[in-house]
Amino acid sequence: MAKIGIFGANGRMGRALVQVCHEQQLDLAAATVRAGSSWLGQDAGELAGCGRFGLPLVATSAEAVQSADVWVDFTMPEPMLEHLSLAVAAQKAMVIGVTGLTDAQYQRVQQASTQIPVVWAPNMSVGVNLLLHLVQTAAKVMGQTADIEIIEAHHRFKKDAPSGTAMAIGASIAKTLGRDLADCAVYGREGMTGEREHNTIGFATVRGGDIIGDHTALFADLGERLEITHKASSRITFAQGAIRAAVWLQNKQPGLYSMQQVLGLAELN
Ligand SMILES: NC(=O)C1=CN([C@@H]2O[C@H](COP(=O)(O)OP(=O)(O)OC[C@H]3O[C@@H](n4cnc5c(N)ncnc54)[C@H](OP(=O)(O)O)[C@@H]3O)[C@@H](O)[C@H]2O)C=CC1
Numbered sequence: 247m248a249k250i251g252i253f254g255a256n257g258r259m260g261r262a263l264v265q266v267c268h269e270q271q272l273d274l275a276a277a278t279v280r281a282g283s284s285w286l287g288q289d290a291g292e293l294a295g296c297g298r299f300g301l302p303l304v305a306t307s308a309e310a311v312q313s314a315d316v317w318v319d320f321t322m323p324e325p326m327l328e329h330l331s332l333a334v335a336a337q338k339a340m341v342i343g344v345t346g347l348t349d350a351q352y353q354r355v356q357q358a359s360t361q362i363p364v365v366w367a368p369n370m371s372v373g374v375n376l377l378l379h380l381v382q383t384a385a386k387v388m389g390q391t392a393d394i395e396i397i398e399a400h401h402r403f404k405k406d407a408p409s410g411t412a413m414a415i416g417a418s419i420a421k422t423l424g425r426d427l428a429d430c431a432v433y434g435r436e437g438m439t440g441e442r443e444h445n446t447i448g449f450a451t452v453r454g455g456d457i458i459g460d461h462t463a464l465f466a467d468l469g470e471r472l473e474i475t476h477k478a479s480s481r482i483t484f485a486q487g488a489i490r491a492a493v494w495l496q497n498k499q500p501g502l503y504s505m506q507q508v509l510g511l512a513e514l515n
């Protein structure tokens with residue numbers, strides 16, 4: 247059984263990951279928090295509401311990284327890249343769910359994946375990964391005439407916008423239509439915008455309360471519109487996907503793997 251490690255175990259996703267390891271009786275070998283964190287020394291199980299594990303939270307370090315075979319990271323772009331360097335040095339596999347990466351940061355993930363096995367995905371849920379396929383079919387049928395808008399809603403604490411998932415939906419549609427997302431994306435509208443430019447893909451962002459994560463791809467034509475919506479009702483769905491990826495990743499060769507591959511959806515392409 248793979249020894250699993252969690253970086254940022256005190257975060258919203260960090261706690262959900264601990265919970266899923268517990269529910270699935272997996273070998274959670276290490277859980278880290280940032281150096282100087284007030285959570286240092288607390289029990290990982292108690293923090294996640296699962297009862298005492300006898301597994302104290304330790305500071306992220308080269309030494310701590312040795313304790314697990316596969317590490318899971320839902321922190322933030324900069325700390326994630328530091329964790330990735332530790333994983334490369336220790337030759338450990340890594341599952342990354344962090345969003346809001348710049349192109350340069352994503353290239354560093356790609357570079358690291360030449361040395362260790364990595365899964366990176368902006369959304370680890372089964373439903374969103376299926377949606378990424380469904381929008382391709384919708385784009386093929388309606389994309390030339392319909393106006394395409396992507397609407398996402400998340401909790402008030404989220405730091406990046408549009409969500410990584412919204413960007414992946416946009417990229418999936420743009421690729422199907424032979425468009426470059428960088429050229430056709432419109433992020434929000436204000437003032438005298440003029441009529442909608444036909445070949446654009448619009449993004450709208452909502453932030454509020456404790457919304458876990460809603461995404462809609464809208465194909466709006468004259469006389470009808472199609473909306474494909476996914477709503478997450480618990481972070482556990484993301485954590486289950488990430489832990490599934492961690493188990494899948496053990497003994498894989500170095501490479502950058504997608505959630506589509508983990509879930510066996512790649513052949514739907
Ligand atoms: N791919 C997917 O399916 C999903 C992806 N996400 C993504 O996961 C990421 C985390 O989301 P969420 O759990 O809500 O975020 P939280 O803010 O709850 O957790 C972030 C974690 O990162 C740590 N962290 C933040 N900054 C630093 C730093 N400078 N150095 C070290 N540690 C740091 C935090 O530690 P501290 O508390 O000490 O600051 C905390 O442990 C986001 O990018 C989000 O978009 C979220 C859900 C699903």
Ligand SMILES: O=C(O)C1=N[C@H](C(=O)O)C[C@H](O)C1
Pocket residue numbers: 345368369400404405408409410411412458459460
């Ligand atoms: O920050 C979040 O919470 C989430 N982030 C991911 C994203 O940016 O797409 C996935 C999920 O919607 C939750």
